[in-house]
Amino acid sequence: MDCPRALRMLHRRLDDDLPDEAGQALEQHLQGCLPCRRRAGELTALTRAAVDLPEPPAPDVRGAVLDRIARESARVALPALPGGEPWWRARSFWAPTLELAAAAAMAAIALDRVLATVTPMTLWSGLASGAVSMTGNVFDLVAGEGPALLAAVLAQAAALVDMLRESVSSLGQGWDAFCQLLARASESLRTLPAVPSTAWMILVSLVPTAWVLSVGVPAPVTVFHGGRREGLS
Amino acid sequence: MTLPSGDDRPVDEPTLVARARAGDREAFGELVVAHQARAYRLAWRLTRDRQIAEELTQEAFLRAFSHLENFREGEPFRRWLVTIVMNLCLNEIKRKKRAAIPVDDRTVARIEGQALAGGRAGETVDAQVATRELERDLDREVANLPPKYRAAFLLRHNEQLSVQEIAGALGVPEGTVKTLLFRARELLRARLSRHLAG
Numbered sequence: 001m002d003c004p005r006a007l008r009m010l011h012r013r014l015d016d017d018l019p020d021e022a023g024q025a026l027e028q029h030l031q032g033c034l035p036c037r038r039r040a041g042e043l044t045a046l047t048r049a050a051v052d053l054p055e056p057p058a059p060d061v062r063g064a065v066l067d068r069i070a071r072e073s074a075r076v077a078l079p080a081l082p083g084g085e086p087w088w089r090a091r092s093f094w095a096p097t098l099e100l101a102a103a104a105a106m107a108a109i110a111l112d113r114v115l116a117t118v119t120p121m122t123l124w125s126g127l128a129s130g131a132v133s134m135t136g137n138v139f140d141l142v143a144g145e146g147p148a149l150l151a152a153v154l155a156q157a158a159a160l161v162d163m164l165r166e167s168v169s170s171l172g173q174g175w176d177a178f179c180q181l182l183a184r185a186s187e188s189l190r191t192l193p194a195v196p197s198t199a200w201m202i203l204v205s206l207v208p209t210a211w212v213l214s215v216g217v218p219a220p221v222t223v224f225h226g227g228r229r230e231g232l233s
Numbered sequence: 234m235t236l237p238s239g240d241d242r243p244v245d246e247p248t249l250v251a252r253a254r255a256g257d258r259e260a261f262g263e264l265v266v267a268h269q270a271r272a273y274r275l276a277w278r279l280t281r282d283r284q285i286a287e288e289l290t291q292e293a294f295l296r297a298f299s300h301l302e303n304f305r306e307g308e309p310f311r312r313w314l315v316t317i318v319m320n321l322c323l324n325e326i327k328r329k330k331r332a333a334i335p336v337d338d339r340t341v342a343r344i345e346g347q348a349l350a351g352g353r354a355g356e357t358v359d360a361q362v363a364t365r366e367l368e369r370d371l372d373r374e375v376a377n378l379p380p381k382y383r384a385a386f387l388l389r390h391n392e393q394l395s396v397q398e399i400a401g402a403l404g405v406p407e408g409t410v411k412t413l414l415f416r417a418r419e420l421l422r423a424r425l426s427r428h429l430a431g
Binding site for chain 2: 011016017046054056058061068
C-alpha cells in the first residue's frame, strides 16, 4: 500500500466506510510509515475536537414557535357550509358583482367629469361645425399655440360631416335625439347633490378593496383542515 | 425512541409526532424542547449570527410543523429536522453571501469561559488548555470553510450523522459528501498543524 492510498483509507475510516480487511491493511501500513501515522493522529485529534466545539447557550424557542403557529392558524378561511354555500355568501356571486360595481363606479365618475365640462350639444357642435375652435382650444391648452394645419384639417372634416348630416336627414334626426338624450342625462346628473371628490375617491377605493377581499388574499394565507396545517409559504 | 423532555420525563418520539400530526400543538412543543438545542447549535455554527440562528431555528420548527405529513414514520425526527435547518441555513448563507464569517472576540471569550469551566476526565491542566485552544481555533477555522464543506464537516463530526444521512440532508450523492469531508478535513488539518503537531 502506498501513502496516497493510505490517506484515502484514513478518511474512509473516519467516514465509517472502511471494511475490516482494508482496515487491517491500513494498520499494517501505519505501523511502518511515520508520516502517515502522524497524519492519522492529526486527523483523529481534529475530529475528536469537533465533537465538543464551544457554543453559545441555546435559547428556548418553544413559546415563540407555538405563538407563531397559533397566529398563523388564526388566519383561517371560512369553512365550507354543509350542503354548499348560500348564494348571498358564495364567492361566485360576490366576485363578479363587485367587479361590475367597481367598473360602474369608475365609468360614472368619468362620465360626470366629461359632462361637467362639455355638454352634448357643445360636443356635437364642435364636431359638426365648431371643430376649429374646439381643437384650437385644446391645442392651445396642450401646446400653447396650436398646430394650425391640424386645426384646418379637422375643420374640413367637420364641414364634411355637416354635409353628410344635412343630406341624410334621418341620420340627423337620430343624432339630435342622441344629443337630447345626453343633454337630459347631463341635466339629471347636475341635479344630484354634489359629491365631494374626496368622497368619490373613498367610494371608488372601497369597491376594489372589497373585491380583492372577496376573491381571497394570495399566499401566505394558511388553511386549517382538521387540525393540520397546509400550504405554509 | 425516548427523548429527554424539559422536566426529564422520557417521552416517546413517534407518539409525539403522531399527536403533532393530528394538530396537538403541545405535543409539538415537546418535540421543540427536545430538539431546539441541536437545531440552534447547527444554525449558529453555519451562520455565526445568534439572532439569525434563533430566527432560523424557529422557522425550521414552523416548517416542520406545517409539513409533518411529509415526515416518514420510523425516521428519527432529529435527522429530518437537521435537513430543514441545513437547507434554511445554506439558503441564508447564499442570500447574504456569508461564505466565511469570523467569530467576534466577545463571543469567543464567553464561549471559552464556559468551555474552560469543564474538562475531560483524566486530562492534565496543560492538556485541557491545549484541548480548549484547539477547539477554539478549530471553531474559527470551521467558520472560515466554504459553506458546503462546513455543513458536511459539522454534520459528520459535530452532529455525528452518517454519510448517508448527510447526503440526504444536503441533497447530494454520498460520493459528493465523502469528497466534501475529505477536503474539509485536509483544509482544517493544514490550517491547524501547529496545534495538531503537539
